Amino acid sequence: MTILYTAQWVIPVAGVPIQDGAVAVQDGKILTLGPESEVRARLARFGNLETVALGNAAICPGFVNVHAHLELTALRGRLEDLSFFDWIRTLTDLRGAWMQAEDLELSAQWGVVEAIRAGITTLADTETSGAGFRALCAGGLRGIAYQEVFGPDPMQAKKSLAGLKRRIEAQRPAETDLVRLGVSPHAVYSVSALLFRLVIEYAERQGLPVAIHCAESQAEDDFLRTGQGPFAEFLRSRGIGWTPPRVSAIRYLSDLNVLRVKPLLIHAVRATEEDIGLLTFHGARVAHCPKSNAKFGHGIAPVSRMRQRGVRVGLGTDSVASNNVCDLLDEGRFAQLLSRATQGDGQMLPAAALLQWMTLDGACVLGLDDQIGTLEVGKDADLVGISLVGPHLEPVYDPVATVTTAATGRDVVLTVVKGRVVYDGKRVLTLDEEQLRDRLRALAGRLHPSLASIR
Template sequence: MTVLYTAQWVLPVATPPVQDGAVAVADGRIVAVGPEAEVRARLARLGTLETVALGRAALCPGFVNVHSHLELTALRGRLEDLSFFDWIRTLTRLRGEQMAVADLEVSAQWGVVEAARAGITTLADTETSGAGFRALCQGGLRGIAYQEVFGPDPMQAKKSLTGLKRRLEALRPAETNLVRLGISPHAVYSVSSLLFRLVIEYAERQALPVAIHCAESQAEDDFLRSGQGPFAQFLRERGIAWTPPRVSTIRYLSDLNVLRVKPLLIHAVRATEEDIGLLTFHGASVAHCPKSNAKFGHGIAPVSRMRQRGVRVGLGTDSVASNNVCDLLDEGRFAQLLSRATQGDGQLLPAAALLQWMTLDGACALGLDDRIGTLEVGKEADLVGISLASPHLEPVYDPVAALVTAATGRDVVLTVVRGRVIYDGQRVLTLDEEPLRERLRELARRLGTVHGT
């Protein structure tokens, strides 16, 4: 069956916008893109086409979110106005002590509902429980589920690796063409140098992608450069020896030969010019999460310089426990305005470049650009339809500019992944929203009664 999706505007990203356009999909792939009349004429031999007419809307590639934490969705609004160290410590306690496996499953599934409703078709999710992996599979989205590993004590490195292997071996039989697994040695302050080496060697043997939280905060910088600050104090209180290398996070990872696997480095707020050179040399990618970084007061990653020097940079929302929404349109607009305000350049990231950042550039950062990120014949059919009929979007002079400057995830009316409709503008078709909503509210009631923040 060939399905024809029509809209006032089709925004292929790889080519200019098409007015009164259409995208034809068969067997999960795009078979035609162009003006509706031309596409219909080209496919006339197929007889009657099933048509999904979006009307006054824009149809573009699905949004690619290169950093999320689906299992933390239930903690949205629960950890406000804390220092970064206290936020991490409280989050870890709530997740570990107050959220059972079933709670994490509900939390992750609700995160998938939110993402699908916002037109996000691909997520690079980081987690400890496997709940995000299962939610992506159940919800029909595309993604990489990076399984986190922790262990600042080198004496426990082999034990930590064994636990990671056990979790991955249990999940790998459930991998699909859409959802695969990865590994995430959490961060330099929570993973010993020995564990980094063991994990990277394992990732290479198993051909698993790697993601690392990196160069995120002043506290992390202090930990590495001077051996001071809350992370260093945390290790000292547990009797874990730490000798600071007195270099940046990215230099430290390079010296450990971690960058050889071309990891996705999450945040990279404090990257220096030397660091950017290392990213370029090794071919590492970066997940830029501007709203989360701003909320914690961490600063702004030098993404303009990264992009100028050829680093692959995608946009991520981070968890809704720190953002507080999973909306890549909102994230992209914030990134654009932040860059323009801080660099004094009102022409940075024009509309077309910003839409590409939300789609193709994210796919490139995850190594998926041969499959998704643009509306082109032969690519897999990950599509999103956005209404242009709401008052805040009228009038429309330039559909790309209207989309990236005024639309939000709430304007999405269609989400399709590999030709399958996930969200039809009314409800997510792959998960039962109302029972999930009730279970999430019950979980929130319990989490809200836990004292000690």
């Protein structure tokens, strides 16, 4: 079956927008695209042709979210106005004491529903339970599920690695052509130097991609440079010794030879010029999560300098427990405005570059740019339809500018992953939204009174 998607605009990212355009999809691949009249002429020999007409809308590549925490979706709005350290501690206590395995599964699936409705077709998740991996598979999304490992005590490093191996080996047979596994030694304040080395060696042997929270906060910087602050005090309270290396987080990872695997470094807010040079030299990649960074008061990552120096940077929403929405259009617009404000350049990241950041650049960061990120013949048919109808969208002079400056995830009317429609503009087709919503509300009712006792 060949399916023809038509719209007022087709935005390939790899080329100029096509007015009254069409994208033909066959066997999960893009067969052809162009002006609708021309595409139909090319497909005249196909007798069995189904048309999905979106009308006054734009079709563009699916959005690529390079960092999220699906299993935390149920905690949206429940961890507000806390310091970063207190947020982490409260989150850990709340999840450990009040959320069972089925709650994490529910939370992750609801996160996938939100992502699908926002036109996100590829999502890199960071998790501890495996719920995110299963939710990505069940929801029909493309992605990487990075399995987190913790262990600041070097005496426990081998035990922590063994636990990670068990989780990976249990899930590996369920990997698909869309969803694969990775590993994530959490952060420099929660993973010992020995555990970093062991996990990186394991990742290399198994061919697993690596993601690390890095250079995120002042507290992390104090931990590394002076051995002071809440993270250092927490380790001391547990009897774990810590001698600060007195360098930045990125330099510390470089000195441990962690950067040799070209990890995805999440946040990198406090990256210095020297750090950016290390990222460039090693080919490490960065997940930029501007809204989460801003919410915690961490600052603004120097992504303009990173991009200028050739570092591959993708956009991530982080968890909705810290953002509070999974909407890459909203995230990209916020990133653009921050960059313009801090650089004093109102022409920085024009519309076409911003849309590329949300699509192709994210695909490059995850090593998927040969499959997705643009609408091109032969690539997988990951695409999204965005309505251009509404008082906040009209008039439309430039469809790319309208999408990037005015549209949000709520304007998405179609989400397709490798040719499979997962959202038809009315409902998600791969998961039972109504059942999930009812269960989520019941879970929230249980979590709400518990929060007061923890805080």
